[in-house]
Amino acid sequence: MTRPLRIALIASARFPIREPFAGGLEAHTWALAWALRRRGHHIALFAAPGSDPRLNVRELPVRAPRLSPAARADLSMSDPSALHEHHAYLSLMLDLARGDDGGPAYDLVHNNSLHYLPVAMAPAVPAPVVTTLHTPPTPWLESAIQTDPTGSGVFTAVSAHTARSWQPLVRSARVVHNGIDLRRWPAGPGGGDLVWYGRIVPEKGPALAIAVAAATGLPLTLAGPVADRRYFRDRVAPRLGGRIRYAGHLTRTELAALVGSARATLVTPCWDEPYGLVVAESLACGTPVAGFDRGALAEILTPDCGRLVPYPDVAALAAAVGETVKLSRRACRERARAFCSLSHMTDRYEALYAELLP
Template sequence: MSIARVALIASARFPITEPFAGGLEAHTWGLARALTRRGHRVELFAAPGSDPVLETRELPVRRAVLSPAARADASMPSHTWMEEHHAYLGLMLDLARDGERRFDVVHNNSLHYLPVAMASALSIPVITTLHTPPTPWLESAIQTSDACPVVFTAVSRCTASAWQQTVPEALVVRNGIDTDFWTPGSGGPGLVWSGRMVPEKGPHLAIRAARAAGVPLRLAGPVSDEQYFETQVAPLLGGGVQYVGHLGRKELAQLVGRAAAALVTPSWDEPYGLVVAEALACGTPVCGFDRGALAEILTPDCGLLAPPGDVAALAELIPRAMRLGRRDARRRAETFCSLERTADDYTALYEEVRR
C-alpha cells in the first residue's frame, strides 16, 4: 500500500467534532481517523473547531466580509449560503493554484456543488462521495462539461441507483462505523431512536409506533429543525417516551446498547443509515421502515422492516424485533458495516486514480 496525501473536503458549516451535527459529520470524522491510522497524510477542510484528535491539518475556511451595500442588494442570498459559497470557492481556487504540490487526491465528502463544478481546474484527481439523493445544484455541476472529470462513489446501491441518470458509473463504497468503539451492550426492556430531529428522519412516527406497541422509548439527537420538534415531537413526549438530548458518541453507544431494539423511521429514501450500523454493532436489532438503503444493511435475523410510513405495521413488528439475536446483529455489523472495510476500499481507490 502506498501512502496518499489526501485533501478531505467536509462541511464548511459544521465542525467535525462531537456531538456530531449528523451522520455525514460522524462519517467524515471516522474516515479521517481510519485513513490517518493507515499512514495517509490527511488534510481536512471543515468548519473551524473540528476535533484535534483527528491528527489532521485543518485547511482554512475563509469567510466573506461583505460591505453594507452588498448585503442590502436585492440579490443577496442567505448569510449561511454566502459563507459556504465563499469558503468552497476559496478552497477550490487554492487547490487549482498549487494543489498538485501538496496532494495526490482530493476526496470530496461535502454536499456543495463547487468541488464538482471546479474539478476540471485541478491537475489532481477528484473523488466525490454521493451521500444524498440527487440535488439540482450538484446535478448542474456534473453537467458543466461534456465529460465530468470526477470519480463518483455512492454510499449504497440505492443511492447509486438514484443518481443513475446523471452518474451512471458511480462505485458503491458503503459507509462504515468503528466496531471497536461501537461494542455490544447488555440490551434492556425499551426501545431507542437516534438521529437528527427533522421530518425526514421521522422521530414522531417512532414515538407513535412505540406507544402503539406499549414499549418505552428514548430518543437522542440534535434538534436540527426547532419548529418541527416543538410542534410534532415535543407534544408526544412523556408517558414512557423521553428525549435525552444531543449525546456524544460514548453516551450514545451506551444508550443504544441498553435497548432491546432500535427504531429507524425514515420518511425519505435513506441514502445509507449510519444509525442502523451503530445499532447493529451494539448488538441491538433494528425495526424500521423499508426506505432507501435499510434493506441493503439488514437481514431477517438482525432487523425487520415495515412498509414505508405504516406506523401500525411497524408497531406489530416491534415485539418480534426485540426477540432477535443480539449476536446476529453484532455479526452483521462486523461483516458488513466495518469502517475498516470502508477505509480499505477508499485506499484502493486512491491508488487506482493516481495511476
C-alpha cells in the same frame, strides 16, 4: 495501499467535525479521517471552524466576504450563510487548483461535502478528485456535474440505492457503503427501552417512533440534536413524559451505551435514506432494528437482524417490534462486522485511490 498518501479530505462546512456529531455525515467524515490516518496516510481535513483539532484541520474560511454597500443593496443578494459557504469553498478550490510550487499539494482530494464547487472545479485540480455522493440528487450538484462535458469525474455512492438515483448523470458511481468503527460501537446487553436516535427533524420521523412505541406499550428513549426546534416543540415535546423520554444530544460513548442497552432500535424515515448510519451502529451494538422500508435500509438489514415494513404504517411497525426484539443480538453484531465495518470501507477507498494514482 503500499505507500502513504497526502490526502485532502473536504468536509461539509455547515457543522464542525467533532463530537457530539450534528449528523451522520459529520460522524462518517470524522471516522474516515481517523481510519486513513491510522493506515499511515497524511490527512488534511478541510472543515468548519471548531472541528476536532487532532485531525490536522484546515479551517474552511466560513466568514463573510467584504461587500460594498452597493452589492449588499442588490436585489439579487443571496442568503448570507449561502454566500459565506460559497466563498469558503471557492477559496479552497482555488488554492487546490494552484497546487504547491507548480505541482499538486496533495496526491488525492476526497470530497465529502455537499457543495457544488468542489465538483464543478475538480477538473482544475492537478490531483485526482473523488466525490462521495451522500444524498439524493440536488439541483446544484446536478448542475455542477454537467459542467464537465467529458463525464470524467470520479464518484462513489454510499449505497446502491443512492447510486441508482444518480445514474442519469453519474453512470459509474462505485458503491462504498459507509462503515463504522466496531471498537467504538461495542456489543451491549440489550433488554432495556426501545431507542430512536438521530437529528430531530421531520424527515427522520421521531414523532412516528413515539406513535409506534405507544402502540407497543414499551418505553422509548429518544436522543439526538434538535435541528428543527419548531418540529420538536410541536410534535415531540408534547409527547414526552411517562414511558417516553428525551435523553438529549449525546456523545458517541454515551450513545453507544444507550443503543447497546436497548432491546430494539426504531428507524422511521419519512424520506428515502441514502444509507442509514443509525442501522449500522445499532447492529454493531447487537441491537436489532425495526423500521420503515425507505431508501437503502434494505441493503443493510437482513431477516436475521431486523424487520422492515411499508411506510408509513405505524400499526405494521408496532407489530414488527414484537418479532424484532426476539432476534439474535449475536447475528446483529456479525452482520455489522461482515457488511459495514470501518475497516472494510477503508479497504474499498484505498483500492480506489490506488487505481487513480500511478
